[in-house]
Amino acid sequence: MRGAYDAGVTNEPARSRLATLPTPLETGPDLPGDVRVWVKRDDLTGLGVGGNKARKLEFLCGDAIASGARSLVTVGAAQSNHCRMTAAAGTVLGLEVHLVLSGERPEVATGNQLLSTLFGAQLHFTGAEPSHWGELEIAREGLVEQLAADGAAPYSIPIGGTTAIGALGYLGAFVELMDQFETADVQPVAIVHASSSGGTHAGLVAGRALYRSRGRTDRLPEILAIGVAKGVNHGIPDVADLARGTLAVAGFPDVEVEPADVVLDTRWMGSDYAVPTDEADRAIGWAARHGGWVLDRTYSGKGFAGLLGNAAEGRWPGGSDVVFVHTGGLPALFAPGGAPPT
Template sequence: MFDHLPKSALATLPTPLEAAAAMPGSAARLWVKRDDLTGLGGGGNKARKLDFLCGDALARGAKALVTVGAAQSNHCRMTAAAGARLGLEVHLVVSGDAPSGDDPLTGNQLLSRLFGAQIHYTGAHHSHWGELEIAREALTASLVELGLAPYSIPIGGSTPVGALGYAAAFVELSLQCEAARCAPRAVVVTSSSGGTHAGLLAGRAAMIAAGHLDAASAPDIVAVGVAKGVVLDVVDVADLANRTLAHWGVGGAVAAADVEIDGRWMGDDYAVPTDAGDEAIRWGAIHNGLLTDRTYSGKGLSGLLGHAAAGRWGDGDDVVFVHTGGWPALFAADGAPDVTRPT
């Protein structure tokens, strides 16, 4: 279904679909789609997006990749790894200030530098995405003047090209569920820039339009929003999903009513830890051996556990959590919850 589109084969696919431990307060069955195991640069959901983004970059003759994110951005770390694999120069525009000479790099920044990326610090707050995007555009323009032929990627790789990665992931997941005799009532995913969510919606819409999936039994796509912008942008997610379908060249449509974003688990702001998120991180680790982080996947898992405890899914229902990765952030300053508390 995707052979007509340029890809760079960066991700290790398919990722496993695993049965997980019983959820507290719920008789529903939890499955975990292990997209933390996509291989590239420590794994995570961005590898699927970068498969298509870097395929497009190479097709356009790019000599460098430019992208942007928060100081501990998983997307930046994996873009750095993609550049290392493909022999492309990588420039990362990030929030915050450069560490002083005595402060070691940690977490995703350490790995990004290890992969050879050049990190450009903006001094911007990690939730000021508009300011960060302006800095990305300015850097891209300067690299064009230097003749580097940069391929510039917005925050999270959330473009129609990038979202194709999760349209393909939905198809992959559907085949795995059929083989495992799992009929998910819902697929739950963490969302910040909206591209992973939009891709899943596009994949579901395409399979319904092609007759491979019955609309009445298709799973809900539930996004746990961890950034204020995506929580407010239901229409934008639907628009991105439809532009992804158009770029893909298949039938199907996504309406605003198809978009479910639950922002109750974000807490005070993006990248600000929550008690529920920390509890979910500990639960996932102790009961399933999963590594989730305080900004993304831990908050997403807390939302899923919250819905389950509230009775959204009943005895015998299957629910899939798309584990988007993020473990390197556990090793950044204040990146891990208190491990002395029981779970």
């Protein structure tokens, strides 16, 4: 099964080419429990210094342009990687970008905010807490109405770029991974990643369901999402439903997604989204010293803590291969409080 879509697709979603694909699949050291880790370097997707959102934005921006939009509006926490990458996408495609962020405007922009400003986006600060996503989404809707009234033709992107269209990017990533496993002659038992708005998870689940529907049941790795936000950890969004929607947009409305396809480990978030944990700080140090990988405290560090924790608990048999999808997050290390104590 080559490329993002198999023969039999009835509709080809609009796509803007923004990411450098395929991203590398690297082998790493053994984890506790004699499990070999492979790292899918989606931190190297290229767009605006990289990260998982480049894959989603290819389809979201394709849809925006197809629908005649002239501006993009999205939303996130103060140090949102998604917002920074949307800013970069807008610059590349000639679309004005508005970002609705938590917190107050700082005196000096750092990390993702610095980059978003550099890419020419307009930053709108709401004063909201980083984990109060409902409040942020209401502010986004208000701004979209205002921009529409001003004739800016806005395309509105929810938090994390998580829609059935955005998740197409990770349906494609699953296909890309399966191709890479074949080339490397490896059969991983699991694909592990950090999940916050659920779109990366839904796309991977959709890709796996697509393969299963084509009779490829023998070599299918489990998708293990490590929840790093309260919403996903409480089942919002419904990842199985989102995966079904993604398959429908891709032209596979009849492919079945079972509730058991959605596997989520909620033990690694700590007290809340974007609140650091000791486990994540230790995982950041482990990954930096074993593979030179740079993880962040909100997403990939907590995801990797989940990978290390599950390996230590013996979730996978000795000698297994397990893939960690490195979803990015590097710029946040350069914001206040973004780096673990050294």
